[in-house]
Amino acid sequence: MSNFRINKKSKKSKARVGGLYTKHGVVKTPFFLPIATRGSVKTVTPEELQDLGAEIILTNTYHLYLRPSLSVIKKARGLHQFMHWSGPILTDSGGYQVFSLAKSRKINEKGVEFHDNLSGQKHLLTPEKAIEIQKTLGSDIMMVLDECTPYPCPKSYAKKSVELTTRWAKRCRTKYQELRTKNNVSRDSKFKVQSSWLLFGIVQGSVYKDLRLKSASDLIILDFDGYAVGGLAVGEPVAKMYEVLDWVLSSLPVDKPRYLMGVGKPEQIVEAVKKGIDMFDCVIPTRNARHALLYKFKIQSPKFKMEVQNSKFYEEIHIKQAKYASDMRPLDPHCDCYTCQNYSRAYLRHLFMGGEPLALRLATIHNLRFFLQLMYRLRIFIKNGKL
Amino acid sequence: MSNFRINKKSKKSKARVGGLYTKHGVVKTPFFLPIATRGSVKTVTPEELQDLGAEIILTNTYHLYLRPSLSVIKKARGLHQFMHWSGPILTDSGGYQVFSLAKSRKINEKGVEFHDNLSGQKHLLTPEKAIEIQKTLGSDIMMVLDECTPYPCPKSYAKKSVELTTRWAKRCRTKYQELRTKNNVSRDSKFKVQSSWLLFGIVQGSVYKDLRLKSASDLIILDFDGYAVGGLAVGEPVAKMYEVLDWVLSSLPVDKPRYLMGVGKPEQIVEAVKKGIDMFDCVIPTRNARHALLYKFKIQSPKFKMEVQNSKFYEEIHIKQAKYASDMRPLDPHCDCYTCQNYSRAYLRHLFMGGEPLALRLATIHNLRFFLQLMYRLRIFIKNGKL
Numbered sequence: 004m005s006n007f008r009i010n011k012k013s014k015k016s017k018a019r020v021g022g023l024y025t026k027h028g029v030v031k032t033p034f035f036l037p038i039a040t041r042g043s044v045k046t047v048t049p050e051e052l053q054d055l056g057a058e059i060i061l062t063n064t065y066h067l068y069l070r071p072s073l074s075v076i077k078k079a080r081g082l083h084q085f086m087h088w089s090g091p092i093l094t095d096s097g098g099y100q101v102f103s104l105a106k107s108r109k110i111n112e113k114g115v116e117f118h119d120n121l122s123g124q125k126h127l128l129t130p131e132k133a134i135e136i137q138k139t140l141g142s143d144i145m146m147v148l149d150e151c152t153p154y155p156c157p158k159s160y161a162k163k164s165v166e167l168t169t170r171w172a173k174r175c176r177t178k179y180q181e182l183r184t185k186n187n188v189s190r191d192s193k194f195k196v197q198s199s200w201l202l203f204g205i206v207q208g209s210v211y212k213d214l215r216l217k218s219a220s221d222l223i224i225l226d227f228d229g230y231a232v233g234g235l236a237v238g239e240p241v242a243k244m245y246e247v248l249d250w251v252l253s254s255l256p257v258d259k260p261r262y263l264m265g266v267g268k269p270e271q272i273v274e275a276v277k278k279g280i281d282m283f284d285c286v287i288p289t290r291n292a293r294h295a296l297l298y299k300f301k302i303q304s305p306k307f308k309m310e311v312q313n314s315k316f317y318e319e320i321h322i323k324q325a326k327y328a329s330d331m332r333p334l335d336p337h338c339d340c341y342t343c344q345n346y347s348r349a350y351l352r353h354l355f356m357g358g359e360p361l362a363l364r365l366a367t368i369h370n371l372r373f374f375l376q377l378m379y380r381l382r383i384f385i386k387n388g389k390l
Numbered sequence: 391m392s393n394f395r396i397n398k399k400s401k402k403s404k405a406r407v408g409g410l411y412t413k414h415g416v417v418k419t420p421f422f423l424p425i426a427t428r429g430s431v432k433t434v435t436p437e438e439l440q441d442l443g444a445e446i447i448l449t450n451t452y453h454l455y456l457r458p459s460l461s462v463i464k465k466a467r468g469l470h471q472f473m474h475w476s477g478p479i480l481t482d483s484g485g486y487q488v489f490s491l492a493k494s495r496k497i498n499e500k501g502v503e504f505h506d507n508l509s510g511q512k513h514l515l516t517p518e519k520a521i522e523i524q525k526t527l528g529s530d531i532m533m534v535l536d537e538c539t540p541y542p543c544p545k546s547y548a549k550k551s552v553e554l555t556t557r558w559a560k561r562c563r564t565k566y567q568e569l570r571t572k573n574n575v576s577r578d579s580k581f582k583v584q585s586s587w588l589l590f591g592i593v594q595g596s597v598y599k600d601l602r603l604k605s606a607s608d609l610i611i612l613d614f615d616g617y618a619v620g621g622l623a624v625g626e627p628v629a630k631m632y633e634v635l636d637w638v639l640s641s642l643p644v645d646k647p648r649y650l651m652g653v654g655k656p657e658q659i660v661e662a663v664k665k666g667i668d669m670f671d672c673v674i675p676t677r678n679a680r681h682a683l684l685y686k687f688k689i690q691s692p693k694f695k696m697e698v699q700n701s702k703f704y705e706e707i708h709i710k711q712a713k714y715a716s717d718m719r720p721l722d723p724h725c726d727c728y729t730c731q732n733y734s735r736a737y738l739r740h741l742f743m744g745g746e747p748l749a750l751r752l753a754t755i756h757n758l759r760f761f762l763q764l765m766y767r768l769r770i771f772i773k774n775g776k777l
Contacts, residue, residue, distance in 0.1 A: 041744040042737075046751070048728075071740040075716045079736065087732045329462045341435075345474045349466065350429075353458040357428040360750060364433070 006201055006228055007032075007260045007281075013385050017252070017279035020385045023229075023260055025091035025143040026199055027083065028058065032260060033276050035378045036061040036093055036284035037371055041070070042086040045289055046364040047371070049088040055340070055368065056375040059091040059143075061284045064136055065100030069119050073139050081141030091143035093284070096133040096175075098148045110150065112167070130174035134202070138182055142200060146231065147175035149205040154238040161209035168207045169221045175202065176225045201228035203262060206251050209234055210243055219254040229260035232280075236265040245274060252279050269298065269317050269377055276381050277390060288374045292366035295323045295355045298373040299335040317373075320348075322366070327352045340372035341365075393588055393615055394419075394647045394668075400772050404639070404666035407772045410616075410647055412478040412530040413586055414470065415445070419647060420663050422765045423448040423480055423671035424758055428457070429473040432676055433751040434758070436475045442727065442755065443762040446478040446530075448671045451523055452487030456508050460526050468528030478530035480671070483520040483562075485535045497537065499554070517561035521589070525569055529587060533618065534562040536592040541625040548596035555594045556608045562589065563612045588615035590649060593638050596621055597630055606641040616647035619667075623652040632661060639666050656685065656704050656764055663768050664777060675761045679753035682710045682742045685760040686722040704760075707735075709753070714739045727759035728752075 009021040022029045037044045040063045079085035105117035114129030133148035149168040179202045204222035208214030262282035297320040330348040342365040354362035384390040396408040409416045424431045427450045466472035492504035501516030520535040536555040566589045591614035595601030649669035684707040717735040729752040741749035771777035
């Protein structure tokens with residue numbers, strides 16, 4: 004039995020709505036993961052996240068492993084307890100941050116050796132260790148250790164890298180199965196859906212079709228609970244990203260959840276949902292909020308669905324611009340978030356200009372609501388056969 | 391009729407409990423004013439402030455006058471509407487910030503001329519203008535324009551300064567009366583208590599008894615709605631502060647509210663309440679929170695009252711210290727605030743160490759609760775004849 008259930012497939016596109024079953028609850032797909040890098044979505048509380056409609060969050064293994072450390076999180080009886088979040092948590096493998104943040108990293112068959120960016124201490128992250136760490140955190144959805152190739156990437160390197168990623172994926176799968184057996188978690192549960200901790204494979208292969216297809220087919224054999232598409236949104240042209248996505252998605256099993264890592268802009272999310280992606284994570288709503296860049300739907304439903312088709316369905320508001328100085332309207336008069344219900348653009352601008360910390364919080368609340376509202380609308384449109 | 395009602399006077403000290411009636415509601419005295427410098431108590435929302443037990447806040451006229459400017463606040467129909475706070479607001483006159491922040495300020499009989507620290511533009515702040523600005527903000531409790539002398543301050547300067555402050559106070563009083571008449575606000579209302587906007591005088595005179603007494607008696611003639619003690623907590627020894635307070639309080643009318651500006655530490659608040667002070671404002675709880683310094687009651691009521699007598703009733707927690715790294719207890723197991731109810735010391739430390747903005751918010755919530763809880767306990771003790 005699968006942990007994923009599709010409730011309806013679109014007839015107009017490859018989009019689908021469904022539910023992903025985790026041990027901390029069901030998450031309606033397609034969904035967006037707010038990012039809680041160090042076990043906190045910057046400026047907001049778990050209660051606020053829930054109010055905003057977030058059903059699942061992502062935390063970064065690398066950061067949490069270094070600080071507060073696994074021993075502290077163990078003592079707290081897991082990350083959920085530590086950070087006061089009762090919903091599901093997806094953890095990355097830590098690999099991405101090792102490659103982007105750590106110093107003097109060396110990749111070999113065994114894993115990746117690095118000096119961390121906090122203490123300079125030496126570490127070895129192996130596929131097995133990546134799984135163990137995520138298990139200790141109490142992750143609901145774990146990711147395999149992979150190498151995310153940069154863009155551009157020579158084909159020779161991409162080939163070597165993706166082959167290593169596949170071998171690592173296999174070792175992750177083995178370690179995961181070992182832990183499941185040890186913890187007496189059967190995959191053939193008596194329930195129609197399983198709700199245990201899950202492990203996702205990650206398709207790599209840069210922008211090379213044969214590598215991408217090989218990566219996908221190799222991973223499928225390992226029978227993961229879901230498949231992520233990695234190595235995208237790393238600087239390649241958007242058209243190329245969509246092309247790669249088409250290759251990969253056509254070869255992934257339809258009945259497993261698909262996760263597009265690190266994406267993205269609202270129109271990219273819409274496009275990827277239409278291609279059959281079920282999960283997204285991105286720092287855009289939260290990071291841009293802290294840089295005073297806010298999102299607003301241009302047109303409200305039901306006209307919204309028309310607009311979604313041509314990517315003109317939203318606008319960006321740079322709230323620090325002088326034109327908002329005495330604009331007493333809410334950011335978005337149609338938005339139901341706390342910020343739009345209670346504050347004017349003029350007040351938001353004033354807080355940003357004065358460096359007031361409440362600015363970041365009110366902006367984060369609004370932007371997260373925009374992204375979560377977008378996912379909600381997409382689910383409704385798919386259900387109603389309109390996407 | 392007065393805007394102030396004393397419900398009970400202590401027999402053991404000069405402490406009293408009562409209520410201050412403003413046009414945005416009654417505030418139980420003695421009370422503490424959280425500081426919303428630019429129209430926002432840093433990191434927290436008005437709803438959170440109310441949950442924490444805050445009934446009134448203080449905003450800084452100088453900051454708001456410069457940014458967003460009076461025209462913006464006028465367009466928002468006042469500061470309450472602009473910042474989404476429905477309770478009373480006390481505004482300072484702007485004088486203190488002119489003296490501490492502005493460049494090349496010149497004091498003369500007319501007022502104070504300065505170049506602001508944002509645009510460098512030249513301004514003239516007169517007593518009349520200070521009142522007009524506060525009226526435009528929609529202040530519930532206005533303060534007269536005064537000169538807050540530094541410590542130490544030569545007597546010759548203190549004398550000249552306090553005499554000017556008195557002449558300015560008179561002009562503020564006249565302007566205030568003019569605005570009241572224009573706005574048809576009668577002081578002899580048919581209600582038992584008045585609930586209009588109020589004006590407080592500020593007693594100055596540095597550490598010189600004759601100057602302090604003269605300042606007080608000159609202001610009393612002007613019949614203000616309340617009296618503040620200014621020019622304290624500016625670097626003088628605490629014993630000297632208490633001495634000055636004794637001089638001033640013995641000469642102020644008993645039936646008017648007394649406000650000790652810029653104070654202070656928890657034990658100073660307790661001491662000043664016992665001397666008959668009804669109002670306090672200080673950045674300590676909010677600013678220290680942002681610097682990871684947290685407050686905790688040592689002993690819970692009812693033993694608390696014993697401890698209050700000898701100033702050992704609380705401790706300071708420097709939450710970034712290594713000893714809290716795996717401390718899974720709440721900051722204060724007896725505290726009812728959101729932070730203590732849901733997070734461990736280890737988590738708070740982790741957020742601070744990682745520079746996570748939620749740290750500042752959770753710490754601010756706790757420290758404000760500590761100060762507001764302290765005021766609550768003091769009111770209860772006075773009512774029960776135990777302070």
